[in-house]
Amino acid sequence: MRIRVLLVGLVAGLLFGCGGSGGSGSPAPYRGISITPSPIKLKPNESIQLTAIVDGGKQAVVWSLPGVGPTSQGSFTEPGKYKAPAASGNYTIRAEVAGEPSKFAQATAQVDSGYVVNITSSGSSNLPYSGTKTFSATVTGSSSNEVTWSATLGTITALGVYTAPSGAVGTATFSDTITATSTADPSKTQTFIVTVAPPIEIVDSTSARYALPQSRQTFQAKIAGVVVTSGVNWTASSGTISAAGVWTGDASTLGTVNITGTLASDSTKSASTQINVQANLNVRFRFSTAGDIVFALRPDKAPRHCANLVSLVNERFYEGIKLHRREENFVVQWGCPLTKTLPLTDPNIGTGGPGYTINFEPNDLKHLKYSLGMARSSSLDSAGSQIYVCLDVLNSLDGNYIVFGDVIQGQSAVDAIAVGDTITSATVELVPVP
Numbered sequence: 001m002r003i004r005v006l007l008v009g010l011v012a013g014l015l016f017g018c019g020g021s022g023g024s025g026s027p028a029p030y031r032g033i034s035i036t037p038s039p040i041k042l043k044p045n046e047s048i049q050l051t052a053i054v055d056g057g058k059q060a061v062v063w064s065l066p067g068v069g070p071t072s073q074g075s076f077t078e079p080g081k082y083k084a085p086a087a088s089g090n091y092t093i094r095a096e097v098a099g100e101p102s103k104f105a106q107a108t109a110q111v112d113s114g115y116v117v118n119i120t121s122s123g124s125s126n127l128p129y130s131g132t133k134t135f136s137a138t139v140t141g142s143s144s145n146e147v148t149w150s151a152t153l154g155t156i157t158a159l160g161v162y163t164a165p166s167g168a169v170g171t172a173t174f175s176d177t178i179t180a181t182s183t184a185d186p187s188k189t190q191t192f193i194v195t196v197a198p199p200i201e202i203v204d205s206t207s208a209r210y211a212l213p214q215s216r217q218t219f220q221a222k223i224a225g226v227v228v229t230s231g232v233n234w235t236a237s238s239g240t241i242s243a244a245g246v247w248t249g250d251a252s253t254l255g256t257v258n259i260t261g262t263l264a265s266d267s268t269k270s271a272s273t274q275i276n277v278q279a280n281l282n283v284r285f286r287f288s289t290a291g292d293i294v295f296a297l298r299p300d301k302a303p304r305h306c307a308n309l310v311s312l313v314n315e316r317f318y319e320g321i322k323l324h325r326r327e328e329n330f331v332v333q334w335g336c337p338l339t340k341t342l343p344l345t346d347p348n349i350g351t352g353g354p355g356y357t358i359n360f361e362p363n364d365l366k367h368l369k370y371s372l373g374m375a376r377s378s379s380l381d382s383a384g385s386q387i388y389v390c391l392d393v394l395n396s397l398d399g400n401y402i403v404f405g406d407v408i409q410g411q412s413a414v415d416a417i418a419v420g421d422t423i424t425s426a427t428v429e430l431v432p433v434p
Contacts, residue, residue, distance in 0.1 A: 137180035197225030215307035290417035293410035302404035335386035353384030365403035372405035
């Protein structure tokens with residue numbers, strides 16, 4: 001009986017002796033040791049006396065700073081007396097029972113100067129290449145208002161005078177970061193973003209632009225990244241261009257036309273783009289539900305009407321306009337800008353236009369099914385922006401209304417399109433090469 005008891009005791013000892021910590025990795029702090037005071041809150045360079053309580057009483061311990069990193073963690077000037085570093089941050093403090101490294105505790109010293117750095121500057125945050133801008137900084141909560149300045153791409157002086165780079169970095173327009181750092185507490189910083197752009201650039205300068213003779217197109221310029229309505233002198237290699245950047249082609253010139261915008265304040269700064277003038281073009285309307293309808297234009301028969309439609313499309317006049325009329329076996333009609341804001345039941349729907357009219361331009365084109373015509377009021381010279389597509393042969397309209405194109409793609413869309421369908425885009429396209 002005694003042998004059996006001894007064996008049971010031995011097995012129990014083996015079972016309990018194999019438990020260990022049950023895990024791996026860094027040892028956990030010893031629950032019987034703590035650091036006071038808690039929490040530890042200091043200002044930079046401030047000192048505090050810490051005490052370790054071991055198993056309910058004071059005991060000699062080894063103090064250390066196990067944190068690693070490029071910033072100083074502070075120091076112990078004497079046992080338990082911790083001096084915070086110069087920079088704000090959270091720093092780890094360790095107290096370990098002498099000779100028993102498994103018995104330790106860790107605490108976090110929260111160092112915060114309370115300083116707040118602010119950057120101020122006057123004027124726009126946009127600058128041209130090589131442009132300059134003066135920044136100033138204030139530091140609240142500190143007796144020292146001194147900061148050090150830095151810039152990611154450009155340069156900045158000790159007095160906060162920033163100079164942008166002289167050229168593009170990756171793209172024509174880019175951002176640079178200006179930083180002010182408190183000299184009293186280097187962890188306290190404030191940043192300011194500057195947009196650096198060419199002195200002058202033409203909006204959408206790389207986009208393909210197509211025009212007909214006598215059509216117009218409006219060009220816009222940016223000065224230091226900001227769209228402007230003045231301060232630019234415009235020139236064109238053919239046709240005319242107004243001070244507001246509205247170009248109008250002449251009746252005969254075809255091919256590439258160069259458009260140049262020059263800074264009025266500095267004639268050495270300019271930007272250019274091109275427009276391709278063709279004898280014939282297509283126009284594509286994309287509707288939200290019906291899809292695409294593409295017209296082949298006939299400037300040989302109605303040059304002013306075709307040029308007017310191309311001009312309005314290039315000015316994005318039609319985007320957002322709704323189809324407001326559908327009469328079976330007659331026409332579908334759109335181009336009234338009032339449909340963007342008024343309900344289609346409003347009595348004014350169908351009376352809107354671009355703010356001008358064009359003269360009647362008679363020709364021998366007939367109103368066949370899928371022909372493109374120009375709507376007007378009772379006056380022959382009252383057409384503007386509203387166009388229609390014939391749903392049948394309409395001989396009664398011949399001679400009274402102008403046909404200036406026909407549907408070459410999207411006849412099924414014309415058949416299905418309903419009142420209220422919205423134009424999501426309208427574009428001018430080159431006639432495909434056979």
